[in-house]
Amino acid sequence: MTLRPVKILVVDDEPDMEPLFRQQLRRELRAGRFELDFAGSGCEALKRIDDDDPPRVVLVLSDINMPGMSGLELVARLRPRRPGLAISMVTAYDDADTRARAQANGADRIFSKPIDFGALKIYLEQLMPA
Template sequence: MATNILFVDDEEALLELIAMIFEEDVLDGKFKTNFALSGKDALKKLNSEEGKDISVLVTDINMPYLSGFELVKQVKINFPNILIYMMSAYEDQKTLEEVRMLDIKHYFNKPVDFIDLKRTIEEDVA
């Protein structure tokens, strides 16, 4: 069964790039990809019929209205079985400490090494 991943980032161009990078794996049935441009949209998707089999969340941290941190807090409460990965261009001590406190599965620095991201997800869901 394909691993269903929800990618969340307020940069539409990045989500389009992710779609292209994962396209072959989607066609091969390894992954199913979903995309949201905000934390609010991500929560809507997770609460919808199409979101019920999402098992991995990859979210940016800095987004307007609902930060990645706030999104993760809500996901951990309402969807405790979802593996959570965060990505950000910021790697300051405060950000890393908050990631650690939220017990995130893995943190990826932007620009994200998508080969490493895919490999990490494959290893974690195996």
């Protein structure tokens, strides 16, 4: 039986994030371990999650500061829709207040920019099915 790749939804309004993630995770993508999807806004991410039926996304990795719906609002709206979904935030402003607000809204983990892709890969391994 072949396992399906772990699907990750990256939410960021910066268009350069997609090539960065594809480059940093290229070995895992080529091996079929991960599948990446991208949303440029919180609203687009909510639609992707609502359309994810049957659910395949196992991680939403969202920037906190985005125009329109912030990542903090996104995580607060995602949590009731998919209680078991892993949701991590990415921030350029890694301070105690930002971490506390993200966790209070339902974030499981916070990554600082620039993203430590080594740490992200370790985290992704923990999300892989046994």
